[in-house]
Structure formats: C-alpha cells, structure tokens
Amino acid sequence: MIAKVQIVVFKINLELLNLQIETITEEKTIGMTKYRPKFINNCVKNPKTSELFAPSKGRTKAETTPRAIPIKYLIQTFITSLYHILDCDSIVCYIINMSDILLIGKELPDVLEFAESISLKERRIFTTCKNATEVSNFEAENIFSATWNKNSAISARSLIIKAETKLDNLDEYLFYFDAPYFASKFELDKSEEVSAAIDSMISSYQYAINELLYRLEQKKEKAIISFLIKTASSKFDVLQAGNKNVNSRPVSNIVDSAQMAFKALAQNVATLVAEKSYLSVLLAQNLPTNELYENEKEVVSWLMNSINEIKNAKNRQTAKQACTWVKVGAKIPSGFSLFK
Numbered sequence: 007m008i009a010k011v012q013i014v015v016f017k018i019n020l021e022l023l024n025l026q027i028e029t030i031t032e033e034k035t036i037g038m039t040k041y042r043p044k045f046i047n048n049c050v051k052n053p054k055t056s057e058l059f060a061p062s063k064g065r066t067k068a069e070t071t072p073r074a075i076p077i078k079y080l081i082q083t084f085i086t087s088l089y090h091i092l093d094c095d096s097i098v099c100y101i102i103n104m105s106d107i108l109l110i111g112k113e114l115p116d117v118l119e120f121a122e123s124i125s126l127k128e129r130r131i132f133t134t135c136k137n138a139t140e141v142s143n144f145e146a147e148n149i150f151s152a153t154w155n156k157n158s159a160i161s162a163r164s165l166i167i168k169a170e171t172k173l174d175n176l177d178e179y180l181f182y183f184d185a186p187y188f189a190s191k192f193e194l195d196k197s198e199e200v201s202a203a204i205d206s207m208i209s210s211y212q213y214a215i216n217e218l219l220y221r222l223e224q225k226k227e228k229a230i231i232s233f234l235i236k237t238a239s240s241k242f243d244v245l246q247a248g249n250k251n252v253n254s255r256p257v258s259n260i261v262d263s264a265q266m267a268f269k270a271l272a273q274n275v276a277t278l279v280a281e282k283s284y285l286s287v288l289l290a291q292n293l294p295t296n297e298l299y300e301n302e303k304e305v306v307s308w309l310m311n312s313i314n315e316i317k318n319a320k321n322r323q324t325a326k327q328a329c330t331w332v333k334v335g336a337k338i339p340s341g342f343s344l345f346k
Contacts, residue, residue, distance in 0.1 A: 106173035108166070109133040110214050111182030111234075114144060114151050120182070121149045123306035132169035132176070156210035163217040178313060179218060179231045181211055183268040185238035189257040200260060207264035211271055219278070222285065230313055232288040233272035234305075234334075237265055239294060273329060280325035286316050287328040288338070298335045305334050312338050 107129050109121060114135040121131050125148045135141050135151035144151060150172045155161035170176050192203045215231075222229050239247070239255075240262040256262075269291075276287040290309060298304045315338060316323060327339040 105129045105178055106169075106176040107131050107178040107180055108169045108173075108176060109180045109182065110165075110211070111180075112184055112187055114140065114149070116187065117182075118144065118149075120302050120306065122147060123303045124310065125149060127306065127310040129178070129310070130173055132173055134165065157205040157213070159213045159217060162210075162213040163221075165214070166217055166221055177227065177229045179229065180309075181215065181231070181233050181268075181272070183207070183211070183233075183235040183265060185236055185257060185261060185265045187236075188264065189238055189261045192258055192261055195259045203260045203264065207261065208267050211268060215271060215275060219275070223282075226284050228284050228286075228317075230286040230288065230316055231275060232290065232309065232313060233268070233275070234290045234292070234309060235265060235268055235272070236292040236299070237294065238262075269331075276328040277325060279323055279328040283322070286323045288312055288316060289329070289331045290334055291331050292334040296334055308335055 105128065107124065109117070109124070109131055110133070111117065112120065114121070114133060116136075117133060121133055121144070124131050130148040130150070132150045132152075134154055135144075136153070138153045141151050141153070150169075152165060152168045154165045188203075188207055191206070192199055218231070238257045238261065241256040241259075242262075244256045257265075272287075272289050276289055279285055279287055288309075290312070292299055292305060298308070312332070330339045332338050
C-alpha cells in the first residue's frame with residue numbers, strides 16, 4: 007500500500023536572513039522508512055503521529071541547540087506551530103546554511119568579544135591567535151584560529167588556505183583596524199618599536215590582502231571583502247578641533263600613519279570591483295564622534311547586516327558604491343536591496 011507524504015522543506019539561509027518554502031510530495035511505503043531527505047541539518051516529525059523522525063545523532067533538541075546559535079530554537083518553535091495546519095503525515099525539515107568569515111586584524115584573545123558577537127550572527131569565524139597553545143580554546147564557539155608571521159607573504163598565504171580548509175563556505179573576509187587598540191600597544195614613537203609597529207599595522211594587512219586577491223582570482227567565486235576601521239584622533243586632529251575635543255588623547259605618529267595606510271589600502275582594493283565581477287567591497291569607518299564607537303556588539307550587528315544586504319542585492323555593486331566610506335550605523339550606499 008502506497009501513501010503520499012507531504013515533505014515541507016524550509017531552506018534557511020541565515021547569512022541573508024531569507025526564508026523560502028518548498029513543498030515536495032514523495033512516495034513512501036506504509037510501515038517502512040525508505041525516504042530520508044538529503045542535506046538536512048535538523049528534522050522534526052509531526053508529533054501528531056506515533057513515528058518519530060529523530061533529531062540528529064539521537065540527541066535531544068536542547069542538546070542540539072548550540073548556545074552560539076539561538077535562532078535554531080526559534081526555528082524549531084516556529085516549525086512546531088505549523089503542525090496545526092499541516093497534514094498528520096507531514097515531515098518538516100529545515101536546512102541551515104551558515105556563512106563563514108576570515109577575520110584579520112586584532113588577534114585572539116584580544117578580539118574574542120568581537121569574534122563572539124560575529125558568531126552570534128550565524129557565522130563561523132577563522133582568525134589569528136597570538137599563541138599556538140590557545141588555538142583550540144575557542145573552537146566550541148565556532149571560532150577557529152591559527153598563528154602567523156605578520157611580515158611573511160608565505161605565512162599569509164598559508165593562513166588563507168587553513169581558513170578555507172576549516173570553513174566550507176568561506177566567502178566573507180573582514181580586515182579590522184582598531185586604532186585605539188594599536189595605540190595602547192605603540193603609545194610612543196620609539197625607533198626600536200617602528201619595525202614591530204609596521205609589521206602589526208601595515209605589512210600584515212598588505213601581505214594578507216595581496217595573497218587573498220591572488221587566491222580569489224584563482225577561484226573566481228563570489229566574495230565580499232569588508233574593511234572596518236575604528237579611527238583615533240591624531241595630534242593634528244586634536245589641534246584642529248581646539249576646545250571641541252580637549253579630552254581626546256592623540257595617538258602616536260606611527261599609529262596615525264598606519265590608519266591612513268589602512269584606508270588607502272582599502273580604497274584601492276575597492277576600485278577592483280569595476281573589473282572583477284565576483285568581488286564586492288564594504289568600506290566602514292567608526293569615528294570617535296559615532297554613538298556606536300565603544301559598542302562593539304552593535305558595530306558587529308550593523309556590519310553583518312550590511313554584508314548580508316550587499317550579498318543579497320538585486321543589482322551588482324558598482325565601483326562608486328564600493329569606494330564610498332560608510333559611517334558605522336548608517337545606511338549603505340543606494341543601489342542595494344534587502345530582498346531579491
């Protein structure tokens with residue numbers, strides 16, 4: 007005896023926050039379980055029937071809900087409410103597609119809070135770590151890392167390959183320059199610190215972007231590179247501001263030079279959007295006058311939403327849009343659409 011079973015599949019693309027619904031009718035022999043949907047992260051059988059479509063690996067729903075991905079519980083709650091309007095023989099399945107992102111700038115453990123905020127936006131992160139012995143400490147939160155030599159092109163290339171090996175869907179790359187953070191490391195303009203400062207704040211970004219662009223050209227797959235700079239006032243800025251900014255402590259010359267070099271690097275990369283159809287770029291700056299300046303969680307929220315918006319745009323990004331610096335918290339340049 008053959009019965010028709012309604013299979014309702016929810017494709018949850020979390021990187022775009024886009025929900026599509028497909029209804030598929032498949033044959034199933036009564037008393038047998040021949041049908042098993044493919045590429046499914048989680049399945050829940052309609053509780054109105056006696057047969058259970060077991061959670062992944064036999065664990066309970068609570069155990070399969072990572073604390074770094076709270077939206078899974080939200081999805082399951084939503085699906086449960088659908089049972090009242092579905093057939094008693096319905097099997098509801100949802101497929102979760104997470105984004106993967108490579109973060110270069112601050113290192114673990116200093117960048118941990120920032121990275122955790124990204125992981126809460128349904129992303130797995132690969133970043134750099136100061137100490138090789140600490141690499142395994144953060145993997146439980148979907149944060150992976152490796153050490154690297156900041157003044158080596160070979161090391162930069164190796165870092166990118168390691169990220170690709172660890173993350174299946176790597177198509178987002180974030181370069182983060184935190185001027186106040188670097189200012190705490192290089193407070194004074196000492197000659198003996200110039201070489202280390204250049205490696206940390208200039209060479210590292212240059213090597214990484216060169217190797218990344220070469221790798222993306224090889225793959226020719228869609229990717230988005232984001233440049234986020236948290237700026238700090240220079241001595242010149244403080245002097246120009248006068249009484250309006252008397253409480254600002256200016257950064258050293260080398261940090262100010264490095265933040266200007268980072269902006270120049272970002273702007274020149276953004277021009278490549280005109281000739282590389284697979285590339286999108288986001289330039290974001292967090293100024294001292296910005297109300298979100300000290301709120302990293304809100305900065306991450308805005309940044310991830312902006313990346314999603316660009317990736318989900320109906321029309322391809324133009325070079326003019328890519329080369330526009332956007333204030334953190336503001337709307338990204340016109341021409342983008344939240345929905346296809």
